[in-house]
Amino acid sequence: MTSSVGGARVCIIGAGCSGFTTAKRLLDHGITFDCFEASDDVGGNWYYKNPTGRSACYESLHIDTSSTRLQFEDFPVPDDWPHFPHHSLMHQYFRDYVEHFGLREHITFGTTVTAARRRDGGGWSVTLDTGETREYEALVVANGHHWDPRLPEYPGRFDGVLMHSHDYRSPFDPIDMRGKRIVVVGMGNSGLDIASELSHRSIADHVWVSARRGVWVLSKYREGKPADKMMMPPWMPRKLGLAIARRKIKKSIGRMEDYGLPTPDHEPLSAHPSVSIDFLAKSASGDLTCVPAIESLDGDRVRLADGREIEADVVVCATGYNMSFPFFDDPALQPDSDHRFPLFKRIVKPGVEDLFFMGLAQASPTIVNLAEQQSKLVAGLLAGTYRLPGRGDMEEAIRSDDAASLAQYYDAPRHTIQVDFARYVRDLKRELDEGGKRAGAAAGDSARVTVGAR
Ligand SMILES: Cc1cc2nc3c(=O)[nH]c(=O)nc-3n(C[C@H](O)[C@H](O)[C@H](O)COP(=O)(O)OP(=O)(O)OC[C@H]3O[C@@H](n4cnc5c(N)ncnc54)[C@H](O)[C@@H]3O)c2cc1C
Numbered sequence: 001m002t003s004s005v006g007g008a009r010v011c012i013i014g015a016g017c018s019g020f021t022t023a024k025r026l027l028d029h030g031i032t033f034d035c036f037e038a039s040d041d042v043g044g045n046w047y048y049k050n051p052t053g054r055s056a057c058y059e060s061l062h063i064d065t066s067s068t069r070l071q072f073e074d075f076p077v078p079d080d081w082p083h084f085p086h087h088s089l090m091h092q093y094f095r096d097y098v099e100h101f102g103l104r105e106h107i108t109f110g111t112t113v114t115a116a117r118r119r120d121g122g123g124w125s126v127t128l129d130t131g132e133t134r135e136y137e138a139l140v141v142a143n144g145h146h147w148d149p150r151l152p153e154y155p156g157r158f159d160g161v162l163m164h165s166h167d168y169r170s171p172f173d174p175i176d177m178r179g180k181r182i183v184v185v186g187m188g189n190s191g192l193d194i195a196s197e198l199s200h201r202s203i204a205d206h207v208w209v210s211a212r213r214g215v216w217v218l219s220k221y222r223e224g225k226p227a228d229k230m231m232m233p234p235w236m237p238r239k240l241g242l243a244i245a246r247r248k249i250k251k252s253i254g255r256m257e258d259y260g261l262p263t264p265d266h267e268p269l270s271a272h273p274s275v276s277i278d279f280l281a282k283s284a285s286g287d288l289t290c291v292p293a294i295e296s297l298d299g300d301r302v303r304l305a306d307g308r309e310i311e312a313d314v315v316v317c318a319t320g321y322n323m324s325f326p327f328f329d330d331p332a333l334q335p336d337s338d339h340r341f342p343l344f345k346r347i348v349k350p351g352v353e354d355l356f357f358m359g360l361a362q363a364s365p366t367i368v369n370l371a372e373q374q375s376k377l378v379a380g381l382l383a384g385t386y387r388l389p390g391r392g393d394m395e396e397a398i399r400s401d402d403a404a405s406l407a408q409y410y411d412a413p414r415h416t417i418q419v420d421f422a423r424y425v426r427d428l429k430r431e432l433d434e435g436g437k438r439a440g441a442a443a444g445d446s447a448r449v450t451v452g453a454r
Contacts, residue, residue, distance in 0.1 A: 008032040010382065011126045012140040013113045013327065016044025017094055018359030018371035019142035021072060024101050025375035029383050034136075036128065038112040042098050044144050046090040049169070054147040056190070057087045059170040060197055064189055064275045065366040066226035069421075072097060072369050083226045090368075116141075116327045122354050138382060141325060142358040142371060145417075148324040151317055152185065156297035158315060165190040165318035171203045180313040183208045183302050185294060187215040187274055188414075191318030196278035198316075199288040207288040208310055210302075214262035214290075218275045222252055227275075228365035234423040242408055245269055259284040262292075266410050272362055272418060320414055323360065339413035342402065344394040345428055346419060347374050353381075353388055362414070363421045373425050376432060386435040387442055401427070 010026060012019050015037035023035045039052045048057040062084045063070065071077040075097050081089065098104050115127040116139055124139040149164035161175055165186075171177045182204045184195040191209065199207040222230050230248075232241030249268040257263055259280045282288050292305040294315075302310045323335045333349070335341035343349055346361045356378045358371040380386025388394065405423075409415035 008034045008134075009137045010034075010140060011036070011113070011116075011124060011134070011136040011138075012142060013116070014038075014044065014142040014144060015042045015098075015107045015109075016142060016144050016359075017046070017368050018144070019044075019140070020094070020098055020103055020107070021369070021372040022140055022142060022356075022358050022375040022378065023103050023106055024097075025372070025379045026382070027101070027103070027106065029379045031379060031382050033106070033140075034134065035107045036111045036113050037107050037109050040109050041095070042104075042107065043091045043094045045146055046087055046094060048087050048091065054144070056146060056166045058165075058168050058190075058194065058197075059173075061087045061193065063087070063090055063368075064220065064273075065368065066220075066228050069226075069228050070366045070368040072372050075100060084220060113327050115329070118330070118352065118355070124354070138354040138356065138378075140356045140358055140378065141360075143325065143327075145323045145360055146321045148322040149317075150320045150322050152294070152319055154294055154297045156303075157299065158297040158302075159299050160313045160315065162297075162315045163317070165194055165316055166321075168194055168316060171198055171200075175314070177203055177314065179205050181205050181311055182314045182316065183210055183291075183294070183310060183312045184316045184318060185210045186318035186320070187211045187217070187290075188272070188318055188320060189274055189276070191316075192217065192274055192276035192279040194316055194318060195288055196276060196282050199282050201287065208312075209283075209288055209290045210292065210294050210304065211262070211290065212293040212305075213266075214256055214264035215271065215274050216249065216256065216264050216266075216268040217253075217259075217261070217279050218249060218268070218273050219253060219280075220275050220277050222248065231365065231420075231422065234420070234426045238404065238408070238423075242269060253280070260286070261290050270408055270410050271412075272409070272414060273364060323417075335416075338416065340416045342398045344388070344398055345374070345377065345401070345431055346417065346424075347377055348388065348394065350391045350394040350398070361417045361419045361424070363419050363424060366421060370421065370424075373428055377428065377435070380432060380435065380439075384443070385439055386432055387438040388435065389438065 010033040012023055012033055012035040015035055020042050026033045039050055041047055045055050047055050066083050067077045067081045112129040113126055114129050117125045124136045125133055127133045149166040151164055177198055182198050184191050195207050195209045198204045232245055246268045260283045294302055295305050296303045300311050302312045347356050358374055359367050363370045405419050409418055
């Protein structure tokens with residue numbers, strides 16, 4: 001076994017919520033690690049104005065996941081929290097977690113992993129921006145997947161400001177949006193939030209929201225409770241659960257057309273949920289207008305797919321993110337051009353079994369505490385209490401898991417890594433039990449071989 005200069009077995013890239021909860025799990029198991037964080041603090045995306053420029057938090061951002069769904073199982077959120085905390089509370093919660101479990105001293109801040117290369121025969125050479133290269137037995141990638149903005153490429157030239165939602169902080173930062181004619185592209189969660197905020201009469205001259213297709217805009221609440229607490233339980237057959245949930249959604253919010261929105265070409269929950277309390281009212285009040293996709297740009301005009309033209313000063317593209325691993329030079333360790341990146345239990349790439357991806361899923365309702373669960377597999381594997389199945393079995397499991405998880409969604413790059421959190425955790429537990437038996441059997445076999453050799 002090889003190790004780093006300081007003797008650590010594992011390298012963790014990133015100390016956002018996925019990285020630091022993995023660090024905690026390894027610490028609990030006595031597995032030595034180095035955790036490198038490019039920024040000067042933990043928190044990743046939830047560190048507002050993160051000096052790395054990698055946080056997409058805007059000043060008004062509240063998480064769309066309710067507090068008890070996002071909390072870590074061994075570190076509950078404070079009792080006095082609102083249902084949907086502001087980003088500042090999220091960041092404080094993360095900092096409190098790190099202090100509580102004594103993790104800060106185990107994280108090397110202000111240090112970026114610039115390259116990670118797998119050695120022949122396994123193990124990793126990890127190069128830091130300090131110029132140093134260290135050797136590890138295993139690598140944990142927790143670098144997040146909401147920091148590399150995906151910008152559409154429109155034909156033509158735009159004379160106004162064209163920006164990604166990643167750079168939006170407030171109606172006054174990075175530019176003063178007062179009196180501006182603004183087109184927000186996309187109806188995901190950031191698009192809905194930003195359009196709702198800018199469409200206040202005291203801010204934009206007008207806001208248009210451009211989208212390729214109509215979207216079901218869901219409420220954060222159902223029957224007076226956070227809607228994500230009412231998600232269908234994992235024991236319920238998927239089709240039945242989905243049918244019930246769709247009926248309830250339609251009954252409670254009605255038709256999108258009645259709010260002045262385009263008719264969705266799909267059922268509710270066939271897309272990653274777009275959730276907003278404000279957006280429906282803003283649209284129905286005429287404060288914003290939904291329009292089709294942008295076809296081209298021409299000076300101060302935005303030309304739409306239906307031939308209409310809008311005079312605009314600003315285009316804000318809330319068009320999502322690429323999965324990116326800039327420290328890998330091996331193309332096999334990058335997603336394909338359709339944004340697909342198949343992984344066993346969304347953690348392990350078959351054939352590269354000393355590499356673990358944490359939080360690399362679009363889990364509904366949350367990613368925040370996903371790695372807390374995933375790290376059980378990683379720690380078990382490294383501690384020898386869990387054993388992966390064979391490569392063929394992993395590939396088969398990926399196919400069947402993806403078929404089950406993705407069936408409800410329409411085919412699009414944004415839906416390639418969707419999972420239902422509760423079902424995922426249930427399946428992961430089963431896999432941990434199975435892998436525990438495999439590890440036990442393997443230990444028995446090797447004991448027999450050892451005894452036989454005497
Ligand atoms: C606007 C917005 C709203 C969101 N709302 C929700 C929500 O409502 N609910 C939800 O569950 N999720 C939401 N998310 C998703 C969000 O990504 C997760 O909540 C969470 O931040 C994922 O944590 P992470 O640790 O995986 O990644 P990140 O938070 O991105 O952290 C990654 C960390 O890795 C560090 N890093 C990256 N590369 C390197 C390197 N090479 N070397 C060293 N350090 C490195 C970064 O500096 C960062 O600190 C939202 C995302 C956005 C953009």
